[in-house]
Amino acid sequence: MSAALARSLVLPALLFLLMSSGPSHADPAITKTYSYFSISGRTAEDLDSELARRGPQTGSAGFRHPGATEIKFGGDITYHESEGSCAVGDVNVTLKTKIILPRWKNRRRAENGLALIWDTLAADIKRHEERHAEIARQHARDLEKALLALPPARNCAILEREVGMVSRRIIDEHDRDQLRFDMVEARNFEERMMRLLKYRSRASQ
Numbered sequence: 001m002s003a004a005l006a007r008s009l010v011l012p013a014l015l016f017l018l019m020s021s022g023p024s025h026a027d028p029a030i031t032k033t034y035s036y037f038s039i040s041g042r043t044a045e046d047l048d049s050e051l052a053r054r055g056p057q058t059g060s061a062g063f064r065h066p067g068a069t070e071i072k073f074g075g076d077i078t079y080h081e082s083e084g085s086c087a088v089g090d091v092n093v094t095l096k097t098k099i100i101l102p103r104w105k106n107r108r109r110a111e112n113g114l115a116l117i118w119d120t121l122a123a124d125i126k127r128h129e130e131r132h133a134e135i136a137r138q139h140a141r142d143l144e145k146a147l148l149a150l151p152p153a154r155n156c157a158i159l160e161r162e163v164g165m166v167s168r169r170i171i172d173e174h175d176r177d178q179l180r181f182d183m184v185e186a187r188n189f190e191e192r193m194m195r196l197l198k199y200r201s202r203a204s205q
Contacts (some may be wrong), residue, residue, distance in 0.1 A: 028075075028093040030063055032133055036103040044117060047104065056100045067125040069132035071097040073140065073171065076162060077147060079156045086156035088163075092149045095140040096132040120196045128185060132178060139174035146170060149159040 019115075039050035056068040078089040089113075102120055102125065146166050153159040185192075 012102045019197070028095055028144050029093045030097075030135075030137055030140060032097045032099065034099050034101065036104050038103050040041055040105045042106060042110075042114075045116060045177060047114075047118065051102060055102065066102055066121075067129045068100045069129045069136075070096075070100070071132070071136045072096045075138075075144075079159060081156055082155065086154070086159045087152040088147060088150050088159070091149070093140050093144040095136055097136055099126075099129045101129065105158055116200055117197065120193065121201050124193065124196060131181060135177050135181060136174065139170055142173075143167065143170045148160070 007048050035070050036058065039047060040053055041047045041050050051066040052064055054063040055066050057064050058068050070097070073093070075091070075093040080087045080089040102122065104122070105116065107118065110118065143166075147163060150159065150162055150166065153162060
């Protein structure tokens with residue numbers, strides 16, 4: 001059963017720029033939720049067709065995938081301004097991830113062979129999407145550390161521009177890492193699935 005690998009939906013970072021005094025920070029506020037879409041079918045071809053028809057759409061092209069991870073960066077940063085200097089105060093990066101996975105309604109009534117294929121594929125889809133979420137988490141931490149490390153500037157307008165440049169750089173790195181992961185996964189999909197199927201088949205004997 002073939003299936004296209006999911007790509008994450010990456011939304012632009014949103015940093016609210018506020019004025020305050022007193023530097024402090026906490027770890028990024030990271031949340032992860034799950035949602036499911038139902039498919040039905042009694043053959044491998046049925047399941048493949050259902051995934052292609054009902055899977056989440058990602059990207060502007062509207063392609064459907066067997067799973068997806070929606071990613072939204074946000075947060076706020078404050079500045080501490082004194083005479084002739086402006087420094088970063090509070091930094092609070094937020095990250096919301098939503099993992100969308102398939103759920104096969106006919107699983108309990110499936111023959112052993114098809115159930116094995118489905119269980120293997122479903123586990124691989126979930127692992128793939130969890131890794132997308134982990135990549136996003138790492139970049140949220142990197143973003144917060146990078147913003148906290150910014151040195152003071154002559155004024156807050158200059159520092160705001162530095163914040164914007166750092167944010168764009170890290171979000172761009174995030175996008176590239178997500179795309180690189182998808183490309184590697186796509187190249188190894190067939191080999192990986194065959195290896196996993198053989199392992200699960202031996203384990204069930």
